[in-house]
Amino acid sequence: MCLTVFTANAQKKIIEPKDTIKTPFYSGFIVQGDIISLATSVIGKSETYSYEGAIQIDFKHKFYPIIEVGFAGADRISTVNNVGFKTDAPFARIGIDFNLIKKKPNSKPNSSLFIVGLRFGMTKFNYSLTNLTITDEYWGGSESVYTGSQSSARTWWEIVAGVRVEVIKNVYMGWTVRNKNQISSDVAGAPAPWYIPGFGANASSHWDLNYTIGYHF
Amino acid sequence: MKYTKNIILLLCLFVGASCVTDEQCRKDRYVRMQLGIYHVTYDGTTKVRTATALSIDSITVKGINKDSLLYNNTKKISNIILPLNKLDTISRYQVTFNNITDTVTILHTNYDTYLSMECGCIKTHKIDSAYSTKHFLDSVSVKTNNVNTSTSAKENIKLYK
Numbered sequence: 279m280c281l282t283v284f285t286a287n288a289q290k291k292i293i294e295p296k297d298t299i300k301t302p303f304y305s306g307f308i309v310q311g312d313i314i315s316l317a318t319s320v321i322g323k324s325e326t327y328s329y330e331g332a333i334q335i336d337f338k339h340k341f342y343p344i345i346e347v348g349f350a351g352a353d354r355i356s357t358v359n360n361v362g363f364k365t366d367a368p369f370a371r372i373g374i375d376f377n378l379i380k381k382k383p384n385s386k387p388n389s390s391l392f393i394v395g396l397r398f399g400m401t402k403f404n405y406s407l408t409n410l411t412i413t414d415e416y417w418g419g420s421e422s423v424y425t426g427s428q429s430s431a432r433t434w435w436e437i438v439a440g441v442r443v444e445v446i447k448n449v450y451m452g453w454t455v456r457n458k459n460q461i462s463s464d465v466a467g468a469p470a471p472w473y474i475p476g477f478g479a480n481a482s483s484h485w486d487l488n489y490t491i492g493y494h495f
Numbered sequence: 496m497k498y499t500k501n502i503i504l505l506l507c508l509f510v511g512a513s514c515v516t517d518e519q520c521r522k523d524r525y526v527r528m529q530l531g532i533y534h535v536t537y538d539g540t541t542k543v544r545t546a547t548a549l550s551i552d553s554i555t556v557k558g559i560n561k562d563s564l565l566y567n568n569t570k571k572i573s574n575i576i577l578p579l580n581k582l583d584t585i586s587r588y589q590v591t592f593n594n595i596t597d598t599v600t601i602l603h604t605n606y607d608t609y610l611s612m613e614c615g616c617i618k619t620h621k622i623d624s625a626y627s628t629k630h631f632l633d634s635v636s637v638k639t640n641n642v643n644t645s646t647s648a649k650e651n652i653k654l655y656k
Contacts, residue, residue: 358518358613410616412607414581416565417558421582423607423616467608467619 305336308450310492315348325354326473334375336494342375342393352473360409367403369476375438389444391452397436399458401475404429424469432474433461440488448494459483520614523644528601528622530652531574532592535633548573549656551592559587559598574650579603579642581618592656595631599654608643619643625652632656 311331319327330348337343351366375395404427413420436459442452460482464470471480478484534549550573556566558580565577565588579601580586586601602623609616620642625635634655642651 354612356518356612358520359615361612361615363612407609407612410609412581412616412618414578414618416563416578417561417580417582417586419582424609467606469609470611472612 308334308492308494310490312488314489326352346371350475362408363472365405367475369401371397371399373397391442395438399434402431405471450492454488456486522610522614527576528642528651531650532654534656555591579620592631597628597632599627601625
């Protein structure tokens with residue numbers, strides 16, 4: 279009986295290893311920029327452009343609160359009816375990423391991250407619609423409508439997932455897939471923006487991709 | 496030969512896909528007012544007025560001060576669909592029922608309604624009141640005030656004989 283208890287205690291001591299390498303709660307911060315939006319805006323002759331960067335705090339290599347800020351705009355003329363749309367404005371997103379790769383006991387923190395996270399995005403901007411005319415085919419005459427500058431404030435939320443790899447010491451690269459969902463919506467019949475800075479084309483939801491390069495301080 | 500079909504299919508898909516463009520208006524821009532023509536019968540014993548749809552042998556409609564006809568001697572119809580003036584708040588029509596002519600006047604408010612970049616803007620209307628001369632017609636009443644893309648199947652005005 280006594281021998282059984284002694285054996286059980288001995289086994290318990292062997293099973294419970296101690297993690298001697300402690301990860302500090304605050305583990306630095308990462309400054310990063312998006313390459314895809316920069317490349318498509320600078321190289322491509324797109325109707326839209328966007329530049330964005332982020333600061334992300336590293337808590338225990340597990341939790342990564344993030345602030346993303348950027349500047350985006352659009353300048354488009356419809357080939358159907360020559361209606362023009364123009365806007366540019368800053369935008370911001372706040373949120374948090376979670377690293378799903380677990381650190382093994384007695385090992386160094388993994389330099390690769392598999393992250394999932396949430397964002398809340400917001401922007402306030404002015405936009406203009408040009409060449410909007412109403413023509414009366416039967417009674418005759420036409421008039422221009424919504425000729426002035428329109429203002430709008432939009433909010434949205436995002437689910438993000440992606441990977442980040444340390445390519446050289448403290449330099450991280452990786453991609454993030456985003457599913458963006460607009461919280462605010464258009465008022466039926468009222469003018470609506472074609473493009474929302476930070477969100478993209480005005481729709482209830484759509485997918486987006488970021489490829490970031492960042493430095494871990 | 497084995498792969499030819501697949502290659503052609505892929506080429507067709509590619510060509511088909513390349514022809515697809517997002518720059519199209521897929522929204523309804525049709526805004527018209529619908530007027531129904533009714534004959535009113537009065538039952539003296541029950542003291543009840545009953546309106547039944549009246550089929551007109553021949554109808555001709557045009558806007559006042561306009562040359563082009565909206566209906567030209569159209570046979571056997573009991574309702575007409577007319578455009579309201581987009582840039583004015585009064586629309587007046589010369590309606591000839593068989594050989595008798597009345598002037599129908601609609602007072603309305605116009606609203607700018609934005610659809611999208613590709614579809615642009617349309618005018619929607621709210622009918623404030625309606626009246627007519629009484630050569631053929633007896634009276635006019637407004638049934639549905641709003642005239643927009645979603646009310647195109649609804650009757651807006653009742654014309655009583």
